[in-house]
Amino acid sequence: MTITLSNLKPPDGATRKTKRLGRGPGSGKGKTAGKGHKGQKARSGYRRRVGREGGQMPLHRRLPKRGFHNLFRVEYQPVNLARLAQLEGVDRIDVGVMLQNRIIRSMRKPVKVLAAGELSRPLTIVADAASASAKKKIEAAGGTFEVAKRC
Secondary structure: OOOOHHHOOOOOOOOOOOOOOOOOHHHOOOOOOOOOOOOHHHOOOOOOOOOOOOOOOOHHHHOOOOOOOOOOOOOOEEEEHHHHHOOOOOOEEOHHHHHHOOOOOOOOOOEEEEOOOOOOOOOEEEEOEEOHHHHHHHHHOOOEEEEOOOO
């Protein structure tokens, strides 16, 4: 018999039936259904909330705040020149080409070209930013750097 999606099932003995709660004293989990007696945890709809400590001051409020978090920080995706030099048969490298070749992971974050590595041929590189030394290396190889126009 061939295996298809319609007849998939785990091998015998791999799964167990779930214990049915509150089904009489003979079941082993009757009456209170394993919830003990009374209290908040015994009630229906009880849900343990993350960070809730029952009136005690929660840990995230007990600990002191430290440092400074800049709301306007721009987090770039770094790309080295060595990685761009490996691309064959491409003269113009933009964000779309980088995404296709898995050099960057996302179109949403801006891309910054860094100077690690060497360029042996002229390339036109289109990105959101580049370090000063990366721009020098691109121009020294006869290429150009353009700032990406994004909406």
